[in-house]
Amino acid sequence: MTTMDETYQNTLAPKYLFGARAGRRSYLAWLHRFIKLWSQRYVDRLAYRNMLDLDESILRDIGVTREDVIRASKLPLSRNAAEELHRIALGNRGVF
16 A cells, blocks of 8 residues: 555656655645746846846946847746856856
8 A cells, every 4th residue: 555645756746856755845845946946037037128228338338238138038937047148248258
């Protein structure tokens, strides 16, 4: 006979995500972190709209162009747009 946790693991929590002994708490903790990360990335993407209102000279001081900001804002949420824009800015400055 299987326990409640084993049944839960076999039906809702794939073993490749949580391992054989993971229970309901680890699944909910993972789900909470996942939702928090993606919602934060979504809010960050909305902040890029404010960057598009900046003057070209300010964007140039930051080290990016308007096209760089647009490109970063269109990345999928699975990629961190802030890190990508930082990488672009460093590349524009000639620093790697």
